[in-house]
Amino acid sequence: MEPLDIDLDEAELDIPAEPALLNVGPAHPAMHGTVKIVMELSGETILKADVQVGYLHRGFEKMCERGTWSQVFPYVDRCNYVSPMLNNVGFALACEKMLGIEVPKRCQHYRVILGELARMSDHLTCTGAMAMELGAFTPFLWMIKGREMIWDLMEDETGARLTHSFGRVGGMAKPPTDHFKEHAAAVKDQVLKILDEAQRLLLGNRIFLDRLDGVGIVSAEDAISLGWTGPCLRASGVPYDVRKAAPYMTYGEYDFEVPVGTTGDCFDRFIMRFAELKQSARIIDQALEMMDDEGPINVVDPRIILPPKEEVYSTIEGTIQHFKIVMEGLKIPAGEVYSYTEGGNGELGFYLVSDGSGTPYRVRIRPPCFLVTAGLEKVITGEMMSDVVPCFGSLNMIGGECDR
């Protein structure tokens, strides 16, 4: 990349006739502080865009390798801070795959419901923020209202609103609360209602449709070669959804559809999330029906699950078991695994290597957002400067995941 400050010292202002070089981000309001685009502009048209992803520099994969397996959960929370529950469950599933265990059915349903609610929160935030960045503030507030309801539920269940760190290897941190089922059903109903209102506000609006229609088209081949997954890929017409392609947990038992777009423009990516919200609601409906009210939530294995606190304080076995898991970490047999789930933005993969100690030897996360954001260049080249906003919004870049 050439230096940008060549002509800063010139006292006279003149517009060069050659393409103007414009730095957008990382401090630009639409770039969320983590992405920078160096654009070559001819008038308002983008001739060339150099997208530079990953400005967070936390090194979270390295940090994951410093603690025990259970201590990874807070880090994966912060990868996608809009749907942390999906990341939690994804990491737990990867560890369970290495251990070769399967959590009880009740826990699987519980995880599915919480995960789908997190997906709803993710999609609500994305579509709302997309509308807001185009200037429509009211729909954003509407959708954030729905997200608040979901976060209230999450807070009730996990004790934390945003980074719940609620997953555990071999189950969940706590069994569901007594009123979980009615609460989840009510939240789902409310979100669907809000969705209707937002739909009327946005999809009946000519200005909004004009901003999205035919903008940032990505063909199916391009999307696949860019490594896109999730709603962005499906908007381009590829019906790839991990929940259908490689069903994990109880996803094979539910009846739901994978919505697929036709043109792969911003509007398709936008409407895809709306359609997926409705499918999520369907899944939650069925999972609530199938979930037992009673029964164990975690696997019964003292090497994996922490004993109840009263046992820790009253029995020597409990104390030892607690000590071993907390101080040394749970032991995962040596080996490696790649486990992938459907995150909020696409395939969320965990490549884990264990050397048999209580600490992960290597944690590598395949974040959907990094690959999707890397494709931004393809999306915006040839479009207008203003189109960066809906294009970038429709990709749903989450800064935490793009950290490289």
Place this chain on the structure above:
Amino acid sequence: MTFGTLFLLSLAKAFTVVVALSLNIAGLLTWVDRRQGAILQDRVGPERAVVWIPKRIAQGAVVGPAVLVAGGALALFFLSDAEGVTRTTRAVLFSHLAVFITWFTALVIAGRIKLRGVKNSFDRFIASVGDPRRIFYVGLMVHGAIFLSLGVLKGTPAGETLRDFLYGAGPFVFAFSALFGAGYAAQRFRHERAGFRLIGLLHPAADGLKTIFKEDFIPPGGDQFLHKLAPFVSFFPVLVLLGVVPFGDTLCFGSDEQGKIMLSKLLATVPRDGICPTSTLDAGSAVHAVRLQVLDFNVGILYFFAMAGTGVVGAALAGWASNNKYSLLGGLRAASQMISYEVTLGLTLVGSLMIYGTVRIDEMVRWQAENTWGIFVQPLAFFLFFAAAIAETKRIPFDIPEGESEIVAGYFTEYSGMKFAMFFFSEYVAVVTLAALTTAVFLGGWHLPFLERDGLHIMLGDKEIYAQPLSHGAIILIGVLAFVGKTVGLCILQLFIRWTLPRFRYDQLMKLGWRKILPASLVNVLATGLIILAIQSGGPAVQSLMAGAAQVTQWVIAVGGLVLTVWFVRFLLKPAEHRRVLASSSAQYAASMGGTRTARMGA
């Protein structure tokens, strides 16, 4: 009229317009915008801005006006002897005022008690009424009862007694209620200092003060002179624009031989036609007619367009002088957008000019008062004009020159402190100005249906259903209030639009301007011309048909306004709903600990 009087009057008019209209309403708009931001970001919001004043001064500020109002009412009642106002009118007026101030005081006290808790036995008594809304309903019922009983008992001895009773008791009850409310408020100051908040309007003032003292940054590569000039160039036109918009009907008053102003003319009723009659005056005195309009211009709306057009220069200069590519883009966009929409803005009004036959804005309002509001004769032009006006104010959905998520802040990216505030403020004042102009040209300005210069005349066909003569001062005051009300309504409409609609793309905006709104306004001009021709050649039958239609619109406005008012009052009275699907655990915890809003804000 002497030169001194003239000068003072002009100053007063300019002051009224600039302070009362643009600055206050623009301040309100700033406040509303800040509130919206606070809701989203969970900040405490603008109503927390506070000035602390000593207890005694606060008590004086509360009691003083009440003493003045009460004393003034009693003095007016006992000493003054206004002509033309009958005893009955005064009795009814004072009894209504008394009831109103009583229930309003009780309502405010009940509200405070609900917010701050019961402190003494009187509080307990008020709180025992329950919901403060009951006080409101009771007050309304008493008003109804007074009207009803006076109407039923009119002419009977019992009616006379009641009237005398109201005549005697009204002023005293009024004075007592005002003093009691003020005294009650004053004795509730428990601490040595009292917070003065002014419903949060201090916040914009504090913001303004703050921006003055902020660093004034000019980019090293920028043009120093133009960079400093730009905010003034964009601020000046919007401020002087309001000058030509009339905010009220012509005000009449007399002066005697010495040139002293006689305000008593304001309390008399003037005839419907003719601006200011001289017949009622003594010899040697003179009658003055003052147009409520700062600049009494005969080119009216042309001046408006000339000045509005210069606003773009400021934006373009700012974009150019900042030595910033975002600013440059913003400046270019601003220039092209405002020039395109300026054309439309002018063309949409051509139809109106053809119908009104004048470019004077006060003449336009007068035409609307005689016939019907402009929105009925030029419905298409109203919408086109309003859209173009929003584009002129550079706010969403037309805010591409500053589109914050695209080009940061557009042409004022490189501005800080008060210069930044001037750009923003010129935008807010432009919102008010264009709302005022829209009101004057399309919504009848100061006119309200059935309200003539000599009073209220409700007509059905040629038959008068109800007539109530009103004094000249009252008519003028109602007119000014109606104008301000319509303007504020349009401002709020613009705010709604600004928060709800997404932004256009640059090329889509241009397409809308040149390919849709501009041709539509041309078609509007053509259609207007054809219709005017048809009506003029139609003869008296068509003329009377038009007159009938005009009266129908008056009824539509009156009934619509009434419905809107009732709906608004109902909306205000509706209990606020805080719906939650299920209270979250922290909310449950807070509720179990007796958590309140104040506790949460203090945390």
